[in-house]
Amino acid sequence: MREPGRETEADPINAAQQRVLRWVGLTAASDTGMDRFARLVSRVLRVPVAFVSLVEENRQILPGLIGLPEPWAGRRTLPLSHSLCRYVVASGRPLVVPDARADERLRTNPAVTDLGVVAYAGIPLRDTDGLVLGSLCAIDHQPRSWEQGELSDLEDLAAACSAELCLRILSAKSRSAQQVLETARAAAEHAQRDAQRLEQEAQAGLDHAELLLRASEELAQTSGLEDVRRRVRDLFVGAGKPSYVGLLVADKDELHRVADPDIEHSVEQEVLTLSVDAAFPSARVMRDRRAVFVPDRETLVAGYSPVAVRFFDRMGFTTALCLPLWGSRALLGVLAICWAKRHEVDVTERATLTAASGYVAQAVERALYLDERISVARQLQAAMLTDLPLADGVEISALYQPAADDHMIGGDWYDAYHLPRAANSDGETSALMVTVGDITGHDMHAATIMGQIRSMLRQATLDHPPYSPAAALAALDAACSILPLETSGTLVHARLDPVDGSPDWTLTWSNAGHPPPLLRAPDGHVTQLLEHDVLLHRSLGAFDRTEHRRPLQPGSTLLLYTDGLVERRGHDMDAAVAQLIALLARHGGGSLDELLRRISNRLAHPAPEDDVVLLAVRTPVVAQP
Structure with missing residues (x-):
């Protein structure tokens, strides 16, 4: 720690310093340039308080400051009794104190008790002749071991601040010189050349300070x-x-x-x-x-x-x-x-x-x-998206569109798989399970929970013949209420069964608070399957899930989707669902891949705020004789 020096506390500033301070022209009022230096010190050294201090005969003025409490911040002046900067002015050397409370000379200074000054670093501010006018100060309310890099940064900023003061001094002197130009032209020209040189140096210093300020602001975002x-x-x-x-x-x-x-x-x-x-x-x-x-x-x-x-x-x-x-x-x-x-x-x-x-x-x-x-x-999310099965004449297609914001890793997913053929009486065509779900959240945690839920639901389904969607969801509810999983979300879990001796199929589904599936008949009529239960949430515990059945004619199309398709800030969700129904009615008889692309292009935002999942299944069409 550098000692404050041996100057007496009453050491006044000399006449030369008073004269130069008048040239500077700063007062106990906010100055844009000086405030910028204070902010830069606070940002670069990560301190709560920083200021540009100029020591006058009976007080200390603060034309640039940040973080000083009231009433001092409003007054922008401190009595010399509260000044540590006067030691810098008196000694002409930096003052660096890790903990003023432990410093024999400073621990009783009112700045410690009234201003909360604990750690202090002050670098002299000089004019062109090396005369010390004040200091550029960094203050922390906690003990701090100042690193050499921090002190070097503070010295660089003090050099730039001194250049700014020199520029102001020289500008004032230049104005004065203009008044006596007729009687002292030669001297004025010489002073002007010096002023230009120093102005360039000062401008370079300001450019450097501006660069650091822009770098800290621009690159942080x-x-x-x-x-x-x-x-x-x-x-x-x-x-x-x-x-x-x-x-x-x-x-x-x-x-x-x-x-x-x-x-x-x-x-x-x-x-x-x-x-x-x-x-x-x-x-x-x-x-x-x-x-x-x-x-x-x-x-x-x-x-x-x-x-x-x-x-x-x-x-x-x-x-x-x-x-x-x-x-x-x-x-x-x-x-x-x-x-x-x-x-x-x-x-x-x-x-x-x-x-x-x-x-x-x-x-x-x-x-x-x-x-x-x-x-x-x-990669994790892509790995958890299911490869669609070959479905014995059933057409199936899926589309996953991630959110535009790469930080928003979502919990949307789809799943499709055959049930064991033993579940079917004719032993020829297997039933098909399809699921679309959305786990709450947009981060790695949501994606991880999604993968666990998908696997648990598969296991719950296959462990509960005759493979009831409602029984599988109830088992999932029970598991989530016991296991330490922060589970919250919605899903539709459905089974498509061929009807023995008929080209028809049966749809059985259970909906846990998810957007209603859409069912398109071969004639183009679209029905919303509105029946649903509460969403999936571990706090709800085990729940008696219900399931519903619908006969499916040959060529019927089932469309499952997540809310990212129809829910967007500033837009009517009901209008979006109506548009989705119209698109399914008009184009649902063609290629399912083309249908999903058309729906995504028309309804999903080019830069979606949320993930979008679409899954379409069409029962086999009876061949014409």
Whole structure:
């Protein structure tokens, strides 16, 4: 811990400091630029309180602050008795305190009791002559061991804030110089040149601070690698804006370039994959596990392969800075920043770009994690969708359409399987079980529960001859009430039996709170099978399920579906069901595959908010003599 120094608590600021503070022109009022620096400190160092402090003769003003309680936040001023920043001003050195309560000098300071200051880090804010005007402060209400990286970030931000103060001072001096221009033209021109130089330096500092602020805000909202690539491309602005920013992601011994989804770089498409052993700057980053800087073409020719040189020439690059993207556990890839003209990357800009690459790395790690999780979930869900059986003349078709949002892994499913032939008196045509269900939720948990419920329902059906749908559902209810399964959802479980000595079939079904199935007669008339019981929920315990029967003429079509087809925010569900009935009536006599595609195209949203399942079964048509 750095000690506060040996200055007395009453050390006043000197006349030079008072004069410079007047040039700065900041008061005990909110300043947009200073508030932005306070927010940036709070975000980068993850502290609840941060402020820009300027120490006057009898008080401390806070033109930039975040997180300070009332009444201090409204006043934007603190008495010197509550000021830790005055030690920074008096000593001209940073003050870093892990726990002020344990500090012999500071523990009785009213800032500890009145403001809740526990951990404190303050970096001097200086003018162009090195005069300390105040400090950029980070405060935590809990003890904190400040990391060197955090203090480095705070020093970089303090440098940018000092540049902003210098810019204001120089602007004020420039205005004053204009008033005496006629009598001191030579001096004014000299001051103007200095002002321009310092303004450029200050603007560069502001650009760097803006970059970090944009990186923290923009990259926190990304959801996939393409989105990260798009936002990275638009992240860098200002005088030092690069001509190209590339993103490469590591996969074992290769680097895969994430192509720009909006702007086509023809040469970029030629080198989508690089071996880690390739003589490219980005590959060297992976091998050496450090940043690689190529200032000009001569350096590229001397240190890298002719293939890399040709690639840079075709892309029009002269200077390149390749930064490693470090994840929490491994090196994730490389951020390649390239300029068409020779570009000098000074220490401050390099530190800023390195800090920005940290935000890019976090976004890439999050995107890779989500992509992997979504891929696993999709594969799990696809694996649990049943291969439709060959059904002895019965036509059967199914369609599954996942939600547009990849994060919404649903619990919708369908199932179809033959019952043992021993259940049929003629022994020739087997009965068919069909199920469509929807487990509540849109995540991996829902998909997992769905797979368990599907398997349990199959077992319950086959364990209860004569294979009653209601008996199977009742057994499922009983099992769910005992087993530790967070079961909630709806389903229709149905059996189709051929009638002995007749071309007709019989439909037997039990509905657990699911949207009513639709039954189309051969003449095109469609009936809603409205009979149903309560939904499936473990809290309801064992339940006496009912089942219902309907005779089916040859060529009858049964349509089962989930609510994602007809239920959409801002739309009338009854109107959607009516449209579904009309589509089934008009097109239900043709190909079932075509029927399901037509229904999905007409009713399902192009980017559905929920999964959609459709299952259609048609009894055999009697051949005409």
